[in-house]
Amino acid sequence: MNVVAVFGASSPVPGEPIYDDAILCGRLLAQAGFAVATGGYAGLMEAVSLGASEAGGRVIGVTVPDVFPDRPGGNAHLTEETRTASLLERIHEMVDLSVASIALPGSLGTATELLVAWNLAYVARFTGVVPKPVIAVGEQWRRLVPLLTEELRTDGALVSIVDTVDEAVQIVSASARGQ
Numbered sequence: 001m002n003v004v005a006v007f008g009a010s011s012p013v014p015g016e017p018i019y020d021d022a023i024l025c026g027r028l029l030a031q032a033g034f035a036v037a038t039g040g041y042a043g044l045m046e047a048v049s050l051g052a053s054e055a056g057g058r059v060i061g062v063t064v065p066d067v068f069p070d071r072p073g074g075n076a077h078l079t080e081e082t083r084t085a086s087l088l089e090r091i092h093e094m095v096d097l098s099v100a101s102i103a104l105p106g107s108l109g110t111a112t113e114l115l116v117a118w119n120l121a122y123v124a125r126f127t128g129v130v131p132k133p134v135i136a137v138g139e140q141w142r143r144l145v146p147l148l149t150e151e152l153r154t155d156g157a158l159v160s161i162v163d164t165v166d167e168a169v170q171i172v173s174a175s176a177r178g179q
Helices: 017-031 044-054 087-097 108-127 139-152 165-176
Strands: 003-007 035-038 059-063 080-083 100-103 134-137 159-162
Touching: 003 017, 003 044, 003 087, 003 108, 017 035, 017 044, 017 165, 035 044, 035 087, 044 059, 059 087, 087 108, 100 108, 100 165, 108 134, 108 139, 134 139, 134 165, 139 159, 159 165
Parallel strands: 003 035, 003 100, 035 059, 059 080, 100 134, 134 159
Antiparallel strands: none
8 A cells, every 4th residue: 555644733733724634634645545654643643644544544653752752652543653763764764655745734844854855856866766746735835845946956846836635635646646
């Protein structure tokens, strides 16, 4: 089963529109036949996990217990947990497991995850590997990705920026079908 890494903020709570969008993202991915990998904790990670779990999907939480010792473990919706030693190892594990990455709205951690996935897609071409799709959902990425593309002189076309999780899942599904 193909896995999709989904990154997102840890602070949103149930009832917030962004949380509901993340539940929908997890549900749509599971309904499309994908497993999901998240950071495994609260916020949008939990919401994606909940949506995928409710749809009968496989949910992988990639956690970092040494970095977050105050967190009791992965959220209740995980079907499996992979523990890593550092934040960078966590991001690489999620991207390595996946056929695509989706960045939901978030803060510095989510931006870091998006940038690592984007960079891995960028350097994949130097080894003859087809870059994995990287999709960013939301207005903040619509502003940030073009700025970084220009300032860093990189390939912004490697990041598909969309407005909704429905669009993100459509891109992932089309990519998995080879379209």
